[in-house]
Amino acid sequence: MARKNSSVLILGGGAWGLSTALHMINSGYHDITVVERAEQIPSQYSAAWDLNKIVRAEYEDPFYTELALDAIEGWKTPLFGPYYHQTGYVVAATGRAPPKAIHHLEKALSSISSHPTFAPEIRQLNGPEDFKNHTWQYTGPLTGFKGYFNRIAGYAHSADALRGIWEHCANKGVKFILGESAGKVVELLYGDETSDAGNAAFASSSTGSGPQAGQGQGRCIGAKTADGRDHLADLTICALGAHGASLIPSLGNFVVARCWSVAHVQLTEAESDYLRGIPTTNVRDLGFFFEPDPKTRLFKLCPLGTGYTNTGKDGISLPPGEVLPPPQDYIPLEDEQKLRQLLRETFPWMAERAFVEQKLCWFADTADSEYCIDFVPGTKQSLVVLSGDSGHGFKMMPSFGKWVLDLLGNKEQRLSRWQWRNTDSRGKDWSTSVSWRIGTPREVGDLVKAKSMMIKARL
Ligand SMILES: Cc1cc2nc3c(=O)[nH]c(=O)nc-3n(C[C@H](O)[C@H](O)[C@H](O)COP(=O)(O)OP(=O)(O)OC[C@H]3O[C@@H](n4cnc5c(N)ncnc54)[C@H](O)[C@@H]3O)c2cc1C
Known part of the structure; x- marks a missing residue:
């Protein structure tokens, strides 16, 4: 030692x-x-x-399910x-989801549905009405939604x-x-x-x-x-x-530095109260969102995809430094479209609202x-x-x-x-082989170029 x-x-x-x-x-x-x-x-x-x-314990690999379960106990100390907010976790796929998203959902569900801790806490949601009965705030069409609710999960x-x-x-x-x-x-x-x-x-x-x-x-x-x-x-x-x-x-x-988009909608106090207690909701072919933050009244959303890399001449991807500043308050159009679709399906009253505090968030991927x-x-x-x-x-x-x-x-x-x-x-490029990622991987440099072209076009 x-x-x-x-x-x-x-x-x-x-x-x-x-x-x-x-x-x-x-x-x-x-x-x-x-x-x-x-x-x-x-x-x-x-x-x-x-x-x-x-914070959830659904994994395709039971090794991580057990670790996450142990971590959830830690979140309760x-x-x-x-x-920690144990709002529960709704996982769904829309009627248009590609087979990969549905397969991932099924595998995640099977990792916990026979687990002694989770089994009694899971509720299958077999169509839009089931989702609405479970979470009354979902007012969108939830087209073809299928999935489940797991009570022992939420967010931190x-x-x-x-x-x-x-x-x-x-x-x-x-x-x-x-x-x-x-x-x-x-x-x-x-x-x-x-x-x-x-x-x-x-x-x-x-x-x-x-x-x-x-x-x-x-x-x-x-x-x-x-x-x-x-x-x-x-x-x-x-x-x-x-x-x-x-x-x-x-x-x-x-290890590859990769980023995903994050965006928020600024809610009023009444809107934030209205959504209080909603489960963390992950729609495997669109993206996920959380209960609004009661302090800032920000409602956070993330699109699901394969993310973006910033690969240098040496073949190593690192977050952009001073040389290539990341685009500020910006997410790629394709991600914005996914998030708007996600809102149209769940909370249509919010679907055309401005996104604020948009950013690209970097993590270390294997x-x-x-x-x-x-x-x-x-x-x-x-x-x-x-x-x-x-x-x-x-x-x-x-x-x-x-x-x-x-x-x-x-x-x-x-x-x-x-x-x-x-x-x-x-x-x-192995990013598309990751079971839960859908889409085409891109370089962040291309996004910066697309953003500057967009700005020039507006001038
Ligand atoms: C969009 C997005 C969504 C995510 N969603 C989830 C989720 O829902 N659930 C989940 O479990 N995980 C999620 N993650 C992953 C999670 O955020 C990371 O796994 C976690 O933050 C990794 O912790 P870390 O300490 O390794 O890295 P970080 O939390 O990134 O910390 C690295 C630290 O190093 C510091 N640093 C960097 N360079 C230097 C330097 N040269 N000198 C000194 N300090 C330096 C940074 O300032 C930073 O504080 C998500 C990640 C992203 C990007």
């Missing part, structure tokens, strides 16, 4: 970095520093920087509970959860270094691979868990921030979400949707990478840090599915 007095540097104060800090401090580590480029948490660069995320207020766990960790003694200068990591620092420089706590084992050593650059001894300061540590944990490959380029061989929680090969277990959330990592926030402790305790990643991968899938 790694020593509890080791200095630990966590890069990134998003969902997984904070969960790791929480579990580490609770387990007795006491020298933990989180370095985060945003001025405050939640960070605008985090995939979880918005109102809410779905006093620490996480204020951010993601921005509030990040803020709450940040404050909790800071109160417990985790140090935070924040801001574009002091907190933005620009480089990982490596010592001489052959020397025993630094604390040997993490160097004692030679059983590298990655399939092949030598990919790192020797022992990682910390990180440099934009203000030029070196932060030395016995163990460095890289939890940069979609930005991971900016510091560990070989991660970009199998071909098999498996996470990567492992030591970076060739770094003598001095560098851990947490990546590959694949768009389903927020719900795991209450539990996630436990799995990092398991890695440190076992000195290797025993679950092959979460190991570092030596595959190089750059240039290969």
